[in-house]
Amino acid sequence: MTVGMSFNQLSEEEKMTHFLDRINAGEKIEPDDWMPEDYRLQLIRLISMHGISEIMGALPEKEWVPKAPSLHRKLAIMAKVQDEMGHGQLLLRVAEDLMAPLGKNRHDIMEDLFSGKLKFHNVFHMDAPTWGDAGIIAWLVDGAAIISQSMMLDSSYGPYARALKRICAEEVFHAQHGESIILAMAEGTPEQRDMLQDSLNRWWESLIMFFGPKSAKETGNSNADKNIMYKIRTKTNEDLRQEFFTKYIPRIWSLGLTIPDDTIRFDEDTQMWIYKDADWSKFKQIVSGNGPQSQNRLDLRRRSYKNNEWVRAALAAKKVI
Ligand SMILES: CC(C)(COP(=O)(O)OP(=O)(O)OC[C@H]1O[C@@H](n2cnc3c(N)ncnc32)[C@H](O)[C@@H]1OP(=O)(O)O)[C@@H](O)C(=O)NCCC(=O)NCCSC(=O)Cc1ccccc1
Numbered sequence: 001m002t003v004g005m006s007f008n009q010l011s012e013e014e015k016m017t018h019f020l021d022r023i024n025a026g027e028k029i030e031p032d033d034w035m036p037e038d039y040r041l042q043l044i045r046l047i048s049m050h051g052i053s054e055i056m057g058a059l060p061e062k063e064w065v066p067k068a069p070s071l072h073r074k075l076a077i078m079a080k081v082q083d084e085m086g087h088g089q090l091l092l093r094v095a096e097d098l099m100a101p102l103g104k105n106r107h108d109i110m111e112d113l114f115s116g117k118l119k120f121h122n123v124f125h126m127d128a129p130t131w132g133d134a135g136i137i138a139w140l141v142d143g144a145a146i147i148s149q150s151m152m153l154d155s156s157y158g159p160y161a162r163a164l165k166r167i168c169a170e171e172v173f174h175a176q177h178g179e180s181i182i183l184a185m186a187e188g189t190p191e192q193r194d195m196l197q198d199s200l201n202r203w204w205e206s207l208i209m210f211f212g213p214k215s216a217k218e219t220g221n222s223n224a225d226k227n228i229m230y231k232i233r234t235k236t237n238e239d240l241r242q243e244f245f246t247k248y249i250p251r252i253w254s255l256g257l258t259i260p261d262d263t264i265r266f267d268e269d270t271q272m273w274i275y276k277d278a279d280w281s282k283f284k285q286i287v288s289g290n291g292p293q294s295q296n297r298l299d300l301r302r303r304s305y306k307n308n309e310w311v312r313a314a315l316a317a318k319k320v321i
Helices: 012-024 037-062 071-102 106-115 131-150 158-186 190-210 223-229 237-254 280-290 294-307 309-317
Strands: 265-267 272-274
Touching: 037 071, 037 106, 037 131, 037 158, 037 223, 037 294, 071 106, 071 131, 071 158, 106 294, 131 158, 131 190, 131 237, 158 190, 190 237, 190 280, 237 272, 280 294, 294 309
Parallel strands: none
Antiparallel strands: 265 272
């Protein structure tokens, strides 16, 4: 920047260069800083989806709170459900700050969820019919979430990076809770092992989908490519999926469980896992609200939002929110 010149006098191109210099130097962008519109929109897209997924993600395990097999398990799963809701609240606050200059707030996020404009993660549209599913969600879905979120701990957007520090620390506790359920079932009766294997079979394709489709790296124009350029994230969807395989496939095999994909293997030449890809047309259907539990869970969220209207009105009258 020329000495004596204020930031506002710069052309849009010069502002962009200044912004990219800042993020390339590892500086954090804060809510009141100048940011390109595209950066703001990418953050809103990612963080509002992440936040709402945490909230919708509490619902499959919430179903297991009354049915947990012991008091110890009930306390742990209840704490996890509360944590996930807390993560959602934290992230929606971050998204709200980004949306405020566009004249939007949390109500718009909820309306977008109810109208289907704002999608939530594929895994939370699925059934969780047995205790094995509760174990797989905590062990492998949280395990996948830790992998995808840890890559953003040093995200260029300060408020997101700071929120993720707390979220990732809590997700580690969740994954340990899941591992404990899985180990107990894997060492249990033949019926418990069968239940666990059934759950893994049911969840495997959803776990492949969790990281999103392979990004269109060639075009350089996918969300992942843009977000890598903006230093919001550091890895592509496929990098994350491969990391997940490397971490969890040996653990799954060591428990004597089988992965429902007889093509899966590590290729020494490419140092990549070869696997059967997910059905991405099915993924599109699921995330568009046509998964087995999509509408039930959306209805539950809709009802609770409506029932709590009076709380929001009371807080707004007191100017608390
Ligand atoms: C890496 C990725 C997952 C995907 O990369 P992106 O750059 O976003 O995507 P990309 O452009 O490659 O995809 C093209 C289109 O596909 C969409 N899409 C992609 N994947 C999914 C999907 N799985 N499900 C549904 N849609 C998906 C994507 O939005 C885009 O749609 P658009 O074109 O915009 O309409 C990213 O969202 C991320 O890092 N999120 C932050 C962390 C986070 O959200 N964590 C998880 C939740 S919390 C958790 O799990 C903890 C927990 C555990 C247990 C219980 C309770 C809670």
